[in-house]
Amino acid sequence: MQFDKNKNVFVHRWYPFVEGYSKEFIEDILNELPFAPTCALEPFCGSGTTPVELQNHGIKCYSFEVSPFMHLLSTVKLGRKYNVETFAHYVKAVTNKLSRTSRNIRKIETLPFGDTIVKREYSRKWNFHDTAIDGILDIRHAIRTIIDDDDYKNLFTIALASIIVQASNMFRNGKCLSYKKGWETRIFNRKEIHNFFLDKLNSIFAEDIRIISQENPTVHNSEICYLGDVRKSIQHVPDGEIDLIITSPPYLNSRDYTDIYMLELKVLQLINSHEELRALRKNTLRSHVQVSYERITPIDNGRLKACLSEMSNNTSKTWNSDIINMICAYFEDMQFLFSAFSKKMRKGGVIYFNVANSAYYGVEVPVDYIIADIAESCGFRVREIRKARDLKTSPQQSDKIGKLRESVIVIDY
Ligand SMILES: C[S@@+](CC[C@H](N)C(=O)[O-])C[C@H]1O[C@@H](n2cnc3c(N)ncnc32)[C@H](O)[C@@H]1O
Incomplete structure (x- = not known):
């Protein structure tokens, strides 16, 4: 099961x-x-x-x-209005945008709320290293500003959601989130975070969008989710x-x-x-x-x-x-x-x-x-x-x- x-x-x-x-x-x-x-x-x-x-x-x-967050995930999976050309167009545009990111992304994208998101003066533990959260904010900014169709915006947001735990210092440990072993020294740079996201889009998302664009569902359960x-x-x-x-x-x-899904809720600004x-x-x-x-x-x-x-x-x-x-x-x-x-x-x-x-x-x-x-x-x-x-x-x-x-x-x- x-x-x-x-x-x-x-x-x-x-x-x-x-x-x-x-x-x-x-x-x-x-x-x-x-x-x-x-x-x-x-x-x-x-x-x-x-x-x-x-x-x-x-x-x-x-x-x-x-x-x-779960609702967004379900409606995106039920959506099925995506086609190969539009998807490829947005992947290209977002990739371009990520190749020219703003030096200080935090001036234009707010950090997720909470005291443990990034290192503060007296913190002993924090959820994201600075470069990792900046890489995520770059992606969030690109999705927000480049994609002008809500269906694709939500689809790309789920691709971003799928790399948040990977990019963080945490892992899902049954009932809670715990810190990864050696998290203090495993620091991803911004480019690595962008690549986690772009790799997901170009592999499993692209493959599935190809299949979806040939489908014609007879019922639309997203409308009653x-x-x-x-x-x-x-x-x-x-x-x-x-x-x-x-x-x-x-x-x-x-x-x-x-x-358990706190990082996604905060990073995607679903809880503020x-x-x-x-x-x-x-x-x-x-x-x-x-x-x-x-x-x-x-x-x-x-x-x-x-x-x-x-x-x-x-x-x-x-x-x-x-x-x-x-x-x-x-x-x-x-x-x-x-x-x-x-x-x-x-x-x-x-x-x-x-x-x-x-x-x-x-x-x-x-x-x-x-x-x-x-x-x-x-x-x-x-x-x-x-x-x-x-x-x-x-x-x-x-x-x-x-x-x-x-x-x-x-x-x-
Ligand atoms: C065990 S999971 C369901 C998993 C689902 N069968 C699947 O395969 O993905 C239970 C879900 O119930 C949701 N939930 C909890 N309280 C709820 C409520 N009052 N109304 C609607 N959903 C609720 C939780 O957020 C969680 O996503």
Whole structure:
């Protein structure tokens, strides 16, 4: 299921997204369905695997994504209005511009916001060496000033996004960004950064644009890929129209996607202040503790209550009531979503819901079983909980809990 398989696949390879699933996951579902779906829903779009693959199969798909970066990535991958000549024209123009960059780019392009972006007088660590960020600002400036068509501007912005971590001093380390080994001495010059970008454009982007320019999609899922919190915006989907939902929500693992994609959000100026950052986090599904929520009463579910009670028996000095509140909030969000799905779906529709179990305070939370209960309480029938693979637990839980099940819940309406 893992996105890893997509890393050499047409369009999906434009930006490697660790938390996504493979296109085969979607294809296998389409092959096993006893009917031809006509209208699908993906509430947690991420890098767009579901709407992109369904578009490739001519299936309409409403999708929602709260992160402006992931939303941009998905709409660019869904766009498909690019042609070889215009693409080549802009590559040439941007290449020319990058051969004559301004000596002091920071006078015309603002640095991303935040104290850790570049070295300051008292910093011990910084995200980019000066020459690397200047190279990135050169590219951002060239895209902004040379390209006068939004579709291509966004396409080139994704090519820039795909080299940001490579150009930085960081790497994605599970739940967070960490510093690369030897980052202090590995310093890219401006030209090297330009070349990372131009190489990407001239290789995989150019190859894929050649294929895209011969395509003629029958559906355009980019027009129904919405930016925002699905809990607030699912009303865009007409009632009773959906016959297929394929999705993988954030897992109950305290991982905040805003943190993991922070460099892209800041460098592309999609987030420009702490207030904007807080607002984005507040709109994400409640699967992390980066923002605090009001006290939540657990939903009426026996398995959840049993877990919470066992956790409270294991109380130690590491007890954090925000975690308990997050667990309660997560299932409240799930209940809200399944109740909304029941309005949007048509009888006979199917949901494929990819989740993983979690562990806190030495207790395993059977997320798949609890979500299955929630689905049944909202009028669905759970056909099967299919095990996908085992995941490692966090080091704090590993002595008490073995592996954690990742599964796909197959649900009929
Ligand atoms: C596991 S990823 C989805 C991956 C996707 N299946 C793929 O293959 O790329 C979950 C996504 O849900 C998004 N998300 C979190 N809270 C959301 C919300 N309230 N509304 C919409 N999207 C949300 C996250 O930003 C993240 O991109």
